[in-house]
Amino acid sequence: MRIRVSTLILALALTGCQLKPEIEGELFYQRGLVTEEGGEFSFRLCRDRQWYSQEAPPRVLTEQYAEATQNREGLAVYVEGWGVHSPVGWQLLQPRVIGGDLNSCREHIEGAALRAFGVSPNWVADLSDTKFVLREAERLRTLGFTDLQFIRDGNTWRWRGDVKRGRNTLNAELMVFKRPCFDTADTWYFLTAELYLEGQLFRGCARYGDLGRLDLASRYSTPPDTYLRDLYLLLRADGRARLLIDNHTEDQSLDVRTGHWRRMSSGRLLVETEGDGGNEDTLLWSVEQDGSIRLLTDDPNFGRGLQLVRSGVPLQWPQEREVNLP
Structure with a gap:
């Protein structure tokens, strides 16, 4: 399925004291909680108490929900992904994150379009429009790579950048793949990430940022x-x-x-x-x-x-x- 981010035409018009913005397109990215009882799945937004029935939950959602809850009904699991608005509420089509609970709604990842992260060693790379910033916990260092070069090869996205360290220049390459990934808490992610720096390979998962x-x-x-x-x-x-x-x-x-x-x-x-x-x-x-x-x-x-x-x-x-x- 090809995901298309819709063009948003935001027109502020007043008709009978009501705003009339126009929105074209179908797919929206949302985050919230999903639960299952009696084989029926329901979803609600993080900031909404209204539950909406999921008429055709994706297979990966049903499988990962069962794993996350150990087949116990009624437990709420955090989820985010692409979906559509329908007469019965928002319908999830392509999950990007499955795992966690209500506390996961408090994660915002401000200022980053995408976050890649992993363990052994612990690392986090936040990608923005102009750079990506790598934080290494064990080495207590933060590196900001600029002059990004972007290359896409099929289902692989690559960003190459460099940073000056004294007289030397460090080069790094961040790669993101459309391949499932699990973190240490067994949360499922749609994207896998790898980062190369100084001959070292960092492996982990990736997710969207700017959730706030x-x-x-x-x-x-x-x-x-x-x-x-x-x-x-x-x-x-x-x-x-x-x-x-x-x-x-x-x-x-x-x-x-x-x-x-x-x-x-x-x-x-x-x-x-x-x-x-x-x-x-x-x-x-x-x-x-x-x-x-x-x-x-x-x-x-x-x-x-x-x-x-x-x-x-x-x-x-x-x-x-x-x-x-x-």
């Missing part, structure tokens, strides 16, 4: 008939933000502000926007268990405690992302 953006990138709005004004917030996966405020004035004018957003190390959400008049706003939000966000800033326009609920389907990484991922 995946969790938060979406549309948010005030609940109906709750506040005197309506707010609509769009958080794009590339870090851009757009805030639309409807004050329900007689001239029906709208206050539109654009800016950026990021997840802070504390897990809170920071949104910085600027309006047409140059007015700047820095809004700090808490991320609630039900997927909504709540304003922590004492803002004179919005007050403290304003709640926005998530609406619509989740957003994905933009197609213009420079990293070519398997």
Whole structure:
């Protein structure tokens, strides 16, 4: 099956006080929990309590779920992968990670498009648009390889880079294969990784990064008939933000502000926007268990405690992302 990351056309339009973004394509990448009872599989997002029946769970999911749970029904297992939205909820088509529990939802791998890792020795390599950073636990060293050269050969993705160490230049090659891999906790991964450095071969698994953006990138709005004004917030996966405020004035004018957003190390959400008049706003939000966000800033326009609920389907990484991922 060929996975195609959909083109996202994010159009903010207001019709009857509702955002009308257009989304083309079918496949989405999501993460959450899967459980099985009586031969029936169900899935829910990490930040959602609603379970959705899986009408045709992939064979690898049923096999790895049985391994992870030792054939015990009702246990929740962490999973992430590509799927589609259907009338009965999100359906998983191609798993990329199977294993772990609810705590796995707290792993975000910020700032990395892809993470490769392994043991014996312990190593982690985080790949971004311009470099990959290798951390070796035993040698207590971190190396950043730049000037990346990317080569794809069938189901093998290669990134070559170098880093200067004094008068010497170290060369490294990171390779990722479409081949199943297991970590020391018996978590299953769709991707296998190898890294060559100074004649040494590092072996391990690989997975997607930037999962924090995946969790938060979406549309948010005030609940109906709750506040005197309506707010609509769009958080794009590339870090851009757009805030639309409807004050329900007689001239029906709208206050539109654009800016950026990021997840802070504390897990809170920071949104910085600027309006047409140059007015700047820095809004700090808490991320609630039900997927909504709540304003922590004492803002004179919005007050403290304003709640926005998530609406619509989740957003994905933009197609213009420079990293070519398997």
